[in-house]
Amino acid sequence: MNVALRLVLSLTALLGTVSLYAQDSLALKGTLNDTLVIRNATVTAKSREQKLREGAFAVGALNIRLQASTLQSLTQAIDRSSGIRIREEGGVGSEFDLSINGMSGNSIRYFLDGMPLDAKGTGMTLANLPVNIIERVEIYKGVIPASFGSDALGGAVNIVTNRSRRNYLDFSYGIGSFHTHKADFNAQYTGKKTGLIFKPVISANYSKNDYLMHDVKVRNEEHTAFVIKDLPRFHDDYLSLFGQLEAGVADRSWADAFFVSASVSKVDKDIQTGATQDRVIGMAERHTQSLNVSARYEKVDFLTDGMQFQVSASHTMDHSQTIDTTYRRYYWDGSYIDGSYSEIRSRGKTLRHYRRPLTVVRSNLSYRLAEGHELALNYVFNRSGNRQTDDWDSDFVPTDDVLAKHIAGLSYDQSLLSGRLNNAFFVKDYVNHLKIGQNEIPSTTGANVVQGSDTQNYIGYGLGTRYLFFDPLAVKGSYEHSVRLPIARELLGNGSTVYPNVALKPEISENFNLGLFGTVDLGGGHSIAYEVNGYVRLVDNYIRATVTETESMMQYVNVAAVHIKGVDGEIRYDWAGKLHVAANASYDDSRDMRKYTQSGDLSVTYRNRTPNRPWTYANAEVSYSFYDVGLRGSRLRLSADYQWVHWFYLTWAAFGSASSKSKVPTQHITNASLLYSWHSNRYNVSLECTNLFDALAFDNYMLQKPGRAFFLKFRLFL
């Protein structure tokens, strides 16, 4: 037929709408060939991310592949998501905590393809994981499927890497403000004869992080008084290196996938401040090296039809050194006095080694009982050691702590009414074994209370349901009685700015979620998607980070009861893959519900809002893509986003006059970026400006974050 075909394939998604917009005639192949020609047809399908959102659980999903060409780090993309807040202390490589629906960072578990991210080494985080290898990020809010075998409480972030079968080579290099350089390389090659698949990944990040600190106190020339100045950071260099080689086979009779991998990572970091910026550090450093070996096996129809089996095993040798061997008191201009106490801990000099071997075994066995009915059994073993030695402090007695967890889960998923109704039920058993050997500063670290071995058992359970009335309206709800065992960082510290608290108790929470969502196809390439989620978290022994007085060290402590209620909503508009507008807002009300103190007194903070955390924040973003700009097949994408965080108090809001209280002011941060891709996305150049208006930005403890910064990135994808 002599008729032009126009096909628009619009795969609608919230952030990453994938649209193939064909201007030219295109004959469909396969089932449509020979007999059917379509004129002006629009075929719409849901992306994997959208399907995840429409599952029984509260899930956010981000398509990272489409943003990889502009992103500096994964935290940037996640921070703009609904109900998510990232507390980042400073520049590249700085410590950060992620909050999902009000639950603090360590209530959140991070996974890389289902395995704990820690397995890549304690130095590897969302902030330095190479973004080019990532396909998407799944954010589970509150209730987490049993398949993760996790004791997370507030949620989980699962980073899914590119599982494409085709060969590719992906290289990028970026250069930015504050002497920032980033280079990522990853590739996949399949041997034609052997079928062996090789996946190398190399990543390097470096930054001096010498951004300007505003209004800091330094000594005058005579050293007799303080003066206020704006000065650059001077001891915040960060270097991370990561290399990994994964090799294996796929689509064999005995395995759908079988891979072994080895990875090494190295992170060197200067330490510039304590938990607050008044404590200036000029010499202390932290170095981390990790070596990981792992294997994974996946098989559908394992042993029998309908049975699926996945198993992964990983062992990591992780070695950190914290060098705190200087008695100096630094000021922001880099000058110092020979002082009396070490820089980080304000005590004696230490050159502390932390060896934290980590072994993780994860297995999933699922069986399809009938169409729409699936039973799954999951088991995760996670053992973390903590051997400490000190090369400098001769008084330090080497210690060896062990933290081991066994988590078993059983889940049953059903899909009824032609898929309109999905239900999931699960039960989890947690066994936590702790062996404490350390005895340093016992009254501070709790080592005077907890010594020797201790094993505890906890049960968790939950369910999720989703009913789809029709595309524009669906409802979902979920509930979990969850247990969150303290992680190594909380129990055992981080070796530098976080004190151990070996007496920490697990968090136990009742999590409720109720959500509405839907997608409205307005025709003509216009679509709107929305979601609204309400949540309640009733947490006992809530684990909260505090800054200890004097030393400006951080420590995690239990708060007897915290109730968190909140709502977050997001709306997304997309037009033909060209215009994308999204906005979200979150309200998060966290209250201290301990009525009595340990000594039996009425607690004055009962029903008070938990301090040091933002409770209202919003994001908005807009992007527009121009096609065939200059070069055929090219795309120019302009985007901007805006983040708003309402001010919040650093201490309990109710007490003291408002004028006397320290607070983190309202923050308005605007970012903008430009991406030009050509040759079918083979070549990409992006320019990003973060904090466009050079606004003052802070973390939760008033640490200043970078001002306006530029980042130029080139990416080659073959």
Place this chain on the structure above:
Amino acid sequence: MKEMKKMLLILTVAMVSMMTMAVSCEEPEPEPQPEPEVLKDYNFDLFVCAVKHGGMSQNKNGTYVRSVTALTADQPRVEFTGKGVDITQNYTLESITRGKYYYQVPQKATGGFVKFHIERNAAGEETIVEDAEVPFKDNVYSARKYTHAWIGDSTTLVIVGTANKATKVIWSKLNESNLAVQSEGTLDLKLPEGFNAFSTAGLLTYRKSDKKLYYFYLTKREAGQSDAATSVTNIAVINPETMQLESNTAVPSAVMEETAGSAYGELMQSMIMYDEADNMYVAGMITVNGQEMGILRRIPVGSKTFDTSWNGFPNPEGKLLTVQYLGNGKALSYSRDETLGTKIDSKSHFYSIINLANVSRERVKFNGTDLQYCGGRFSQRSVVVNNKAYIGVGGEVEGEAEATYPTIYIYDCKTGVVEKGVELSKGFCFDIIRAMDVK
């Protein structure tokens, strides 16, 4: 004969004069200590903490201060909700005070000393006004880990702390008005064989009668918290002009194993007091049957060592935590009954009046009933001003938490009569009362 009598008289007078002069050279006439501080126009600054008592870095939940004109029962209840100064982020609970000013190494760790006072702003709210802030010169101190004394008619503030893992003792002299560092140095103190650390700060005091600084410090087997039985208390007598050591005496363990506190000086708790004759009293502890028990020792005027035959705190129920001189040979003590709990927040702490003359002790009573036990190992909820002792009692009793309020009781030092004073809003951990000049 007359001549001989005259010569004998002259000789006698001369000998008596010489003997008198000799005695005078050995023991200068003691300068009488001034009467207890009399403030004409003063406020009371009340410090409370949320959730836990705040001393010794224990509080991570906030410290709030109200400044009130009186503590009598006719005053409205002292509230902290929406009122008072929140000092949590910037200042420590522990502080040196004099007149209207606070002096400290602040929590905000800017690397220096700060002087401030609390006043009311136009809206009538208490607010902190910083009067001076200076960087450290050469000696560096950590917040709250230092001890102090006033010398030179209180125009000079001497700070003493330890450095290099508590292996040397450093000092600085600051000008009271602008905090300028006048001079600095290191005390000539050495750790004896087998001892590896000094106490974190020790206790420094200035005795006016002999114009000497007395520095009470511990030598310990290792840094940090120590076992009293293995520590040794030492008394260093220092020339305040030169900061040279004049004597250094180890105290026998049977006399005192440790001072009542040694890590934070008297920034919060009062552990040294003087009577009208300038006898010095020092609260300490010794181990009895495996438990650390309070002891109150005296260094008589003219002496530089403890009178080992005198103990002002016999038959202790537990640790002696603070002592304050009330005048007329009486002192207020704050101590603990070990059988009722030894945790910081244990309701085991109580107030007594010690009669120093006959070494008797009696619980402070109101309407014939003992003031209740309260929590707060590191608290100083009592202040003595204008012949009255204002005594704060925590308020809550286990099981009756919602029924009572923290309350001030006012002890008349002359009559011994106790009256009930103002109440504070409940739920807070009541930690300090300070009487501050408002001029």
